[in-house]
Amino acid sequence: MTDKALRLGTRRSRLAMAQSGQVADAVSQVTGRPVELVEITTFGDVSRAHLSQIGGTGVFVTALRDALTRGEVDFAVHSLKDLPTAQPDDLVLAAVPVREDPRDVIVARDALKFTDLPRGARIGTGSSRRMAQLNAYARAHGLDIETVPIRGNVDTRIRYVHDGELDAVVLAAAGLSRIGRIDEVTDFLSIDTVLPAPGQGALAIECAAGDAELIAALGALDDPFTRVAVTAERSLLAALEAGCSAPVGALADLLADGQIVNEMRLRGVVGTTDGSRMVSLSTTGPVPETHDRARALGRELAAEMLARGAAGLMGERAQ
Numbered sequence: 001m002t003d004k005a006l007r008l009g010t011r012r013s014r015l016a017m018a019q020s021g022q023v024a025d026a027v028s029q030v031t032g033r034p035v036e037l038v039e040i041t042t043f044g045d046v047s048r049a050h051l052s053q054i055g056g057t058g059v060f061v062t063a064l065r066d067a068l069t070r071g072e073v074d075f076a077v078h079s080l081k082d083l084p085t086a087q088p089d090d091l092v093l094a095a096v097p098v099r100e101d102p103r104d105v106i107v108a109r110d111a112l113k114f115t116d117l118p119r120g121a122r123i124g125t126g127s128s129r130r131m132a133q134l135n136a137y138a139r140a141h142g143l144d145i146e147t148v149p150i151r152g153n154v155d156t157r158i159r160y161v162h163d164g165e166l167d168a169v170v171l172a173a174a175g176l177s178r179i180g181r182i183d184e185v186t187d188f189l190s191i192d193t194v195l196p197a198p199g200q201g202a203l204a205i206e207c208a209a210g211d212a213e214l215i216a217a218l219g220a221l222d223d224p225f226t227r228v229a230v231t232a233e234r235s236l237l238a239a240l241e242a243g244c245s246a247p248v249g250a251l252a253d254l255l256a257d258g259q260i261v262n263e264m265r266l267r268g269v270v271g272t273t274d275g276s277r278m279v280s281l282s283t284t285g286p287v288p289e290t291h292d293r294a295r296a297l298g299r300e301l302a303a304e305m306l307a308r309g310a311a312g313l314m315g316e317r318a319q
Contacts (some may be wrong), residue, residue: 002232005034009064009073012039013153018178019203020077023097023221027075030220034088037075042063065091070209075207075218079175080199085238093219095205100174102201102251102312104130104194106187107158107176108168113187117145121167124160128273130170130248135275147273154179170194170247174201176287195249195269198233202226215235225254225261228287229292235298240305246314247271248297253289261287262316268301270310279310 017037024035040105049129061083064076068091080096087093106123107115114134117123123145125131131147138145148166150157154175160166167175168190176182185232205221207214229252248270255263264287271278283301287296302310 003033005032005036006075007038007073008035009038009040009067009076011060011064012041015154015175015179016077016079018180019079021203023077023203026190026221027218031217038067040067040073046070050314058207065206068206069119071208074211074214078206079206079249080202080204080234081197083199083204083234085234089226090209092208092215094208094215095220095222096205096227096230097203097205097221098223098267099229100177100201102196103173103191104170104189104196104200105173105176106168106170106189106230106298107161107184108186109161109164110187112168114142114168114189114193115141117143117167119144122146122148122165122168124148124157124169126151127170127197129197129249130194131273132271132275132278133249133269134170134246135273136271136278137193137275139275152232152287154181158184166222172196172200175307177244195267198237198248198250199230202230210289228252228291229254231294232264232266232298235295236302236305237298238264238300239299240270240310240314247273248314252294252297255284261286264297266297266301268305270305270313272313277313279305279313281305281308 003297008020008024010016016250020037028035061078068076090187094312108117111139125147126149134147154171157169161169173196176185209220232252233250240248250268253265254261255265263284265282265284267282269278269280281304283300288297
């Protein structure tokens, strides 16, 4: 490999720049080459429409992938939950680094917990998945909340709370951690309350399928446990034929007996945005030894969910 700088394609948002900067440092360490960030604006960054209206699938990814295909950047960093489940033949997912905390969190006024919010509390989120599960929890526990659709970066969303427009907003723990704002969280939502988006908390490092040398170098950043978990989650999403903005939650937990990881539990949920109807299932088995087995696990759980009526609960089906 030469000493020439590697070009890393990234979205321009503060969060994207922060996580790409962390990856750039790690890639510099394993390759011995400098890494420069190339800022790219995606459709999802400039559109003010809600994700459910613009389709969700790929809106934050396509421009980065186009730059890779044209050779304008050498590799790209995505939030894995934004990545469509179908992988283009000319690009490869070279690494999925160790996952951050996958949970959703609340940032609320007066440092309130979710269950302590006042009656009629207005909770902002751009995610139909979060809306569905928060409303379902509220229905089951006698809470009176209103979920309010919002767009914008982390700063914008938190400002809604500080300005008094909303009582709380729901965000991803991983994103707040990466930009150094995790201290502003007032409540970490239990996985049993809100199941995260498939791949939430994980990053995807993508490059051209023909660049064997770079693929090998980036592979040093891959975490096999994270990779197998998100493979199962994304397989479930694909088998449900649901896009990134559909109200689908999924999480694969690796279960350890002492120091030995010996089982994986995959959980999935889909529901109507108002929380009135939900299908929630899980399955536990040996940690998949291959990506094919992880994908099969996701497909199997999705088939059970579809048999229980999951398809009729999703507002958007992937095209």
